[in-house]
Amino acid sequence: MKTLHNSKVLLSVMLACYALVGCSPTVKIEPPDKPIVINLNVKIEHEIKIKVDKELDQLLSDDELF
């Protein structure tokens, strides 16, 4: 009687496992239909500022100019 009960439990656990595996979510990745736009304006502006900063420092070291 006990073995029968055990096999019943085993069966239901197995069934539950199957059900869980069957329900595993699928992840779908779709490419966007629009082109990907990354705005880099901020970085470029920053780079220019640093460059200008350097050049101005050179100018400021000139005694005849500043």
Place this chain on the structure above:
Amino acid sequence: MKSKLLVLFAALLLSFNAFAISLQDAKAQGLVGEQLNGYLGVVKSSAEAKSVVSSVNAKRKAHYEKIAKKNSITVSDVAKLAAEKAIQATKKGHYIQNKSGKWVKK
């Protein structure tokens, strides 16, 4: 003829030297000061101050234009950045322009 030319040359050289007070001297004497627009300004009106201001500003403008062109930004943007730096770098006791455009000693 030759001596006349020599005299003329010497006179030109002397007059040029008499007029050309150095920028650092002009600053120290309080004749000129840093403006908010990145250029030098006359604090005490005199021929010396004016000549220093015009010659220095012409040189500055040329440099600003070069930097502006190289980085494709406007000359006034370069001048504004230069003004900030120049005012910051001004020594104590030299003149700078305050926000309302008046000359103050730093």
